[in-house]
Amino acid sequence: MDRSQLLRGTLDAAALAVVAEQDGYGYDVLRRLRSAGLNDVGDASVYGTLRRLYRAGALTSYVEPSDEGPHRRYYGITARGRAQLAEARKDWAEFSQALSTLLETDVEVTA
Amino acid sequence: MTTAAHVPSEVETYLARVRAALGDVPADERDDLLAEVEASLHETASETGGSVAAQLGPPEDFAAELRSAAGLHPSTVPATAGLRGTLERLLSSPRLAALLRFVRELAPIWWAVRGYVAVAALALAAGASWSPSHEYLPRIGNAKIGAAVILASVAASIALGLWTRRTTGARLPLAVLNLLLLAAVIPVAIHLSHGAQPLLAEPVVIQTEPVPGLAYNGAPVDNIYPYTREGRLLHDVLLYTGAGTPLNISTSAYDPYRRILRTKTGARVSNAFPVRYFEPGTRVVLRPNAGPKVKVPRIATPPLRTGRH
Numbered sequence: 001m002d003r004s005q006l007l008r009g010t011l012d013a014a015a016l017a018v019v020a021e022q023d024g025y026g027y028d029v030l031r032r033l034r035s036a037g038l039n040d041v042g043d044a045s046v047y048g049t050l051r052r053l054y055r056a057g058a059l060t061s062y063v064e065p066s067d068e069g070p071h072r073r074y075y076g077i078t079a080r081g082r083a084q085l086a087e088a089r090k091d092w093a094e095f096s097q098a099l100s101t102l103l104e105t106d107v108e109v110t111a
Numbered sequence: 112m113t114t115a116a117h118v119p120s121e122v123e124t125y126l127a128r129v130r131a132a133l134g135d136v137p138a139d140e141r142d143d144l145l146a147e148v149e150a151s152l153h154e155t156a157s158e159t160g161g162s163v164a165a166q167l168g169p170p171e172d173f174a175a176e177l178r179s180a181a182g183l184h185p186s187t188v189p190a191t192a193g194l195r196g197t198l199e200r201l202l203s204s205p206r207l208a209a210l211l212r213f214v215r216e217l218a219p220i221w222w223a224v225r226g227y228v229a230v231a232a233l234a235l236a237a238g239a240s241w242s243p244s245h246e247y248l249p250r251i252g253n254a255k256i257g258a259a260v261i262l263a264s265v266a267a268s269i270a271l272g273l274w275t276r277r278t279t280g281a282r283l284p285l286a287v288l289n290l291l292l293l294a295a296v297i298p299v300a301i302h303l304s305h306g307a308q309p310l311l312a313e314p315v316v317i318q319t320e321p322v323p324g325l326a327y328n329g330a331p332v333d334n335i336y337p338y339t340r341e342g343r344l345l346h347d348v349l350l351y352t353g354a355g356t357p358l359n360i361s362t363s364a365y366d367p368y369r370r371i372l373r374t375k376t377g378a379r380v381s382n383a384f385p386v387r388y389f390e391p392g393t394r395v396v397l398r399p400n401a402g403p404k405v406k407v408p409r410i411a412t413p414p415l416r417t418g419r420h
Contacts, residue, residue: 027151048180
């Protein structure tokens with residue numbers, strides 16, 4: 001299955017989880033998502049998602065000067081973002097369990 | 112992480128193309144997005160040795176992904192989307208919106224017109240006759256009923272228009288109806304401009320193109336045979352109208368056989384009756400007393416002179 005398709009619906013939850021763990025700027029969030037195993041996540045997808053979550057009030061943002069280049073815009077999670085993340089966790093748990101059951105059953109049948 | 116003290120020009124070029132592809136995104140939102148991207152691109156560039164495009168793909172694709180993830184796609188289209196983009200920008204322009212508002216205000220005129228067009232088009236399709244005095248009125252039974260039907264149709268059409276403004280339903284059937292009636296305007300307009308012409312032109316033809324020369328009840332008269340009350344045919348009788356105009360009979364082409372009277376000064380006299388014709392090759396009228404078979408009635412002549420006149 002195309003993993004980028006799978007990612008599309010779950011990137012919000014993933015980005016929220018990363019930022020909830022620790023505030024981060026765009027490239028930082030991207031790197032942490034990748035190091036968590038989401039290698040197929042697109043740069044632009046992450047930046048766009050962060051902006052959208054910020055507009056929706058799930059993230060807050062602040063600028064920190066950087067001695068390595070342009071200023072960095074850090075994102076932190078808000079109360080609304082935490083609520084959204086909790087909702088996403090619940091949904092994902094149910095969904096992944098259901099899908100795991102389905103797919104494992106299928107393996108047994110075709111094996 | 113290495114220092115990015117100098118700005119790699121490739122990043123700037125890349126950014127410029129991303130910005131161009133996001134040309135239709137509201138400026139505030141675009142600037143925030145690009146600020147986010149710019150900082151990240153510098154880090155990408157410093158980590159990958161400068162080749163941003165190799166790492167991220169074409170800037171237009173990057174912009175599309177950015178737009179999609181940022182949730183900016185529903186109200187906007189990529190600036191590169193050619194005709195569709197142009198069309199949507201045009202449709203959202205304030206000038207067009209003002210024009211549409213203006214057209215909307217004029218809509219009642221169309222409602223009235225379509226009410227008439229509906230009846231006229233149906234009358235045309237049914238081959239109904241049209242009032243000769245009021246060419247725009249089809250005769251449904253007669254022109255008066257036609258006028259009543261048109262008034263009713265116009266009223267119904269206006270009521271329908273007012274109702275449409277209050278509701279959002281039935282858009283598609285109404286659009287189809289309006290398009291059909293708009294198309295029907297063409298035959299109706301052609302009928303009104305062309306169909307009315309013969310009715311107007313007919314009397315004009317009679318007045319402007321009378322039968323030349325003498326005529327009786329519209330039929331040309333080529334000769335007149337005057338008889339005395341005793342039944343004797345007269346020759347070379349000069350006839351005049353009450354206005355003193357000579358009743359000339361003259362063919363437009365020169366007729367060598369016609370016996371022409373002339374005045375002593377040589378002018379042609381064409382109001383002499385009966386007109387006579389020479390025998391071919393001669394200057395002789397062979398039978399000067401020939402005439403139509405007329406039985407002159409016996410006449411009880413009233414006195415011409417009454418009283419002392």
